[in-house]
Amino acid sequence: MTLVGLTRVVSQNVWRNATSLSISAVGIAAGIALFSLFLALVEQVRNVVEGDIVPIDEVEVVPLSSDLQRMASSIFGEDSFGLSDDDVETIRRIPGVVEVLPRMNLGFSAVSFGGKALVGSEIRVELIADGIPPEQVREELHDPALPFDDLRPRQSNRTCRFDTDCLWGEYCEIRYGGPPVGQLADADPLSVPRFRACALPVPALLSRYLLEFYNTVFAPGHGYVQLNEGLLRAAEKELQFTTRLGDSFMGQEAPGWRQRNLRMQFVGVSEKSMDLGVTFPIQYVRDWNREYAGAKDGARYSSVSVRAASKEDISDVIRQVRAAGFDIKSRIAEQVSSMVEVIGIILLLIALIVITIAGFNITHTFLMLVLERRREIGLFRAVGATRANIRNIFLLEAALIGLLAGVLGLLLAYVSSLVFDTMLVTLVPQFPYKPDTFFDFQPWIVATALGFAVLFTVVGAFVPALRAARLDPVRALQ
Amino acid sequence: MALIEVEKLTKTYRLGNLVTPVLEEVSFRVEEGEFCSIVGPSGSGKTTLLNLLGGLDREYQGSLRIAGQEMRRLSDRQISLLRSRTIGFIFQSFHLLEHLTCQENVMLPFFFAGRPTEEARQRAVMLLEKVGVAQKRRVRPTYISGGQKQRVAIARALILQPKLLLCDEPTGNLDRETGAQIVELFRELNRDLGVTVLVVTHDERMSRTAPRVLRLWDRRIEDTRTDPARFVDHPARASSVPPAPAGAGGAG
Numbered sequence: 001m002t003l004v005g006l007t008r009v010v011s012q013n014v015w016r017n018a019t020s021l022s023i024s025a026v027g028i029a030a031g032i033a034l035f036s037l038f039l040a041l042v043e044q045v046r047n048v049v050e051g052d053i054v055p056i057d058e059v060e061v062v063p064l065s066s067d068l069q070r071m072a073s074s075i076f077g078e079d080s081f082g083l084s085d086d087d088v089e090t091i092r093r094i095p096g097v098v099e100v101l102p103r104m105n106l107g108f109s110a111v112s113f114g115g116k117a118l119v120g121s122e123i124r125v126e127l128i129a130d131g132i133p134p135e136q137v138r139e140e141l142h143d144p145a146l147p148f149d150d151l152r153p154r155q156s157n158r159t160c161r162f163d164t165d166c167l168w169g170e171y172c173e174i175r176y177g178g179p180p181v182g183q184l185a186d187a188d189p190l191s192v193p194r195f196r197a198c199a200l201p202v203p204a205l206l207s208r209y210l211l212e213f214y215n216t217v218f219a220p221g222h223g224y225v226q227l228n229e230g231l232l233r234a235a236e237k238e239l240q241f242t243t244r245l246g247d248s249f250m251g252q253e254a255p256g257w258r259q260r261n262l263r264m265q266f267v268g269v270s271e272k273s274m275d276l277g278v279t280f281p282i283q284y285v286r287d288w289n290r291e292y293a294g295a296k297d298g299a300r301y302s303s304v305s306v307r308a309a310s311k312e313d314i315s316d317v318i319r320q321v322r323a324a325g326f327d328i329k330s331r332i333a334e335q336v337s338s339m340v341e342v343i344g345i346i347l348l349l350i351a352l353i354v355i356t357i358a359g360f361n362i363t364h365t366f367l368m369l370v371l372e373r374r375r376e377i378g379l380f381r382a383v384g385a386t387r388a389n390i391r392n393i394f395l396l397e398a399a400l401i402g403l404l405a406g407v408l409g410l411l412l413a414y415v416s417s418l419v420f421d422t423m424l425v426t427l428v429p430q431f432p433y434k435p436d437t438f439f440d441f442q443p444w445i446v447a448t449a450l451g452f453a454v455l456f457t458v459v460g461a462f463v464p465a466l467r468a469a470r471l472d473p474v475r476a477l478q
Numbered sequence: 479m480a481l482i483e484v485e486k487l488t489k490t491y492r493l494g495n496l497v498t499p500v501l502e503e504v505s506f507r508v509e510e511g512e513f514c515s516i517v518g519p520s521g522s523g524k525t526t527l528l529n530l531l532g533g534l535d536r537e538y539q540g541s542l543r544i545a546g547q548e549m550r551r552l553s554d555r556q557i558s559l560l561r562s563r564t565i566g567f568i569f570q571s572f573h574l575l576e577h578l579t580c581q582e583n584v585m586l587p588f589f590f591a592g593r594p595t596e597e598a599r600q601r602a603v604m605l606l607e608k609v610g611v612a613q614k615r616r617v618r619p620t621y622i623s624g625g626q627k628q629r630v631a632i633a634r635a636l637i638l639q640p641k642l643l644l645c646d647e648p649t650g651n652l653d654r655e656t657g658a659q660i661v662e663l664f665r666e667l668n669r670d671l672g673v674t675v676l677v678v679t680h681d682e683r684m685s686r687t688a689p690r691v692l693r694l695w696d697r698r699i700e701d702t703r704t705d706p707a708r709f710v711d712h713p714a715r716a717s718s719v720p721p722a723p724a725g726a727g728g729a730g
Contacts, residue, residue, distance in 0.1 A: 004595055005588070005589030005590070005592075005595065006589070008589065008595075009589060012577060012578065016577045375573060376575060378573075379573045379575070380586075380590065381534070381558070381561075382532065382534065382561065382567045382573075383561070383562065383567070383586055383587040383590060383634070384558050384559070384561045384562025384563075384587050384590040384591055384638070385558060385590040386554055386555050386558040386590075387554050387558075388554075388555075389558075389590055472535075473534040474529045474534045474535050477534070477569065477573065
């Protein structure tokens with residue numbers, strides 16, 4: 001039988017039985033609509049969770065944190081806890097690793113304040129911060145006016161008494177000479193040299209997470225202005241804030257006379273910035289740690305962020321990182337994404353039940369059709385149709401209906417997604433990471449939905465098709 | 479080689495414990511180019527015999543060969559191929575598909591034979607002209623008369639150039655005059671195309687015009703070759719037709 005002939009017969013049959021077929025196809029379409037809508041929802045939730053909140057293709061490598069090692073390092077007084085440049089190189093060479101980002105935590109306390117010009121009120125917070133090599137965000141931030149880099153080689157360092165003594169963009173900073181704070185002991189404050197020099201504000205990065213947290217939790221509670229990246233970019237000058245190194249609201253602090261103020265400048269939002277804190281170029285953090293925490297080894301990193309080529313590679317990378325003698329910070333991403341998966345599976349099961357019921361409906365409709373077309377089937381057999389021909393006619397008919405139902409279902413899903421999005425945007429208040437859309441119709445979702453529509457219709461029509469093929473032509477023609 | 483060779487063909491219907499014999503050790507041969515009618519009272523097994531000959535029913539004892547092939551031994555694919563290439567069916571109730579035009583109905587066997595649509599269209603037009611309903615080819619069967627329907631059905635049976643036309647009461651649903659025209663058409667096709675025609679009928683006129691009559695009676699067959707000179711007019715076939723074998727059939 002030619003394909004053209006088969007297609008002709010089939011399309012004529014579908015057209016002829018349009019009413020009864022469309023009724024049973026509606027079930028499939030509804031099931032497929034649910035199916036693709038749920039898939040798109042899960043996909044989008046996963047995008048937001050894994051892409052923005054907790055990138056799943058990233059892990060944070062930390063030194064092996066056995067108590068024994070900690071004890072040893074404290075006994076021998078070695079400040080060797082951390083990762084060296086060699087360690088970073090070892091991690092970089094692990095197959096599947098595409099990016100390593102050494103991080104250095106701020107090892108002492110500091111307090112930041114500012115923001116009055118921008119949000120209308122002075123905010124004071126304990127500073128949580130770390131440092132990363134500025135080269136690693138250079139591609140991301142392309143505003144030449146606000147570089148994220150160690151700016152100290154560029155600043156004038158000229159002696160000053162007030163900000164007005166300095167060049168445009170610089171401010172007058174207090175600096176100390178002499179030993180680090182930890183080694184001061186009972187040093188006489190007057191013996192420590194103290195001077196003022198012009199300096200450029202320290203560039204700082206903000207994480208999207210922090211921005212989101214501020215916008216949805218902090219700002220509404222205090223009646224502050226909401227911020228977005230565009231606004232941040234427009235408000236350069238207002239984005240300066242002051243940090244008092246060595247000060248703290250709660251814990252250890254350096255002697256008051258040894259605390260000093262630094263001016264800082266937000267230069268952008270980056271995924272590489274630490275989540276609940278700000279990130280500086282690593283050179284600053286290294287020097288401040290030497291000055292205030294007395295860190296001997298400035299080349300030791302507190303952790304290394306590792307990005308794998310894909311999320312499929314990440315478990316392999318984790319295994320090799322552990323084999324190389326490092327540890328992995330516990331990953332919320334895994335827990336969250338497995339939870340999303342479980343919810344997704346439940347939703348998909350519901351959709352599959354709907355499609356299965358619709359499939360039985362197809363079976364019923366096709367059984368009726370076979371009964372209705374008995375004589376026709378008998379005639380087909382008499383004019384040379386094989387059993388396979390008869391079966392294929394019904395299966396192809398089912399496939400065609402499945403495809404049409406699938407397309408209809410996808411359209412239905414898409415329209416409902418638009419309705420849901422509009423409702424959620426207008427009716428549901430802002431919450432952290434609230435996306436613009438809640439559905440992501442990936443091409444694979446469309447393909448899977450169509451595939452399932454065809455599959456379930458064809459499977460549903462299988463028994464009737466076999467029955468049609470096995471029909472005794474003599475009886476069929478009576 | 480005869481087109482139809484039937485030897486000691488026995489057919490029984492079983493319904494639970496009830497066994498009903500329909501045909502008992504029926505034997506006959508039909509040569510290519512013959513025009514032959516099978517007559518008998520209703521319930522004598524005429525239609526059963528026709529279904530067996532067409533391979534629609536393949537449960538029988540004895541031997542039944544069409545074009546040299548034992549029907550019982552053929553696979554579904556082979557029997558479908560045989561039906562499509564060798565046999566054309568014509569039914570009492572026409573069995574035209576109401577959702578197709580007359581021309582599409584005629585073209586139908588072509589789809590299952592896996593042959594190009596364009597060829598089908600050309601042959602359909604030619605055959606519809608031959609059977610005299612060319613002007614109805616774009617019309618659906620609902621809108622044409624019974625005689626015209628049967629003509630369309632005949633064109634459909636002929637489209638793959640079969641050697642054998644099996645006709646089950648082709649005039650049964652037609653009035654006398656139309657029936658006579660259809661019979662005349664069969665004669666014409668037999669003469670012009672050399673196609674072997676086997677007609678099951680209780681139409682007396684038809685059995686009278688047929689050169690050869692097989693009478694089914696009491697589950698047996700009686701072969702009456704009425705007029706050897708009349709049974710084929712086709713010159714190409716005339717030489718291949720053997721004289722009537724004496725005492726042919728399973729009557730004795």
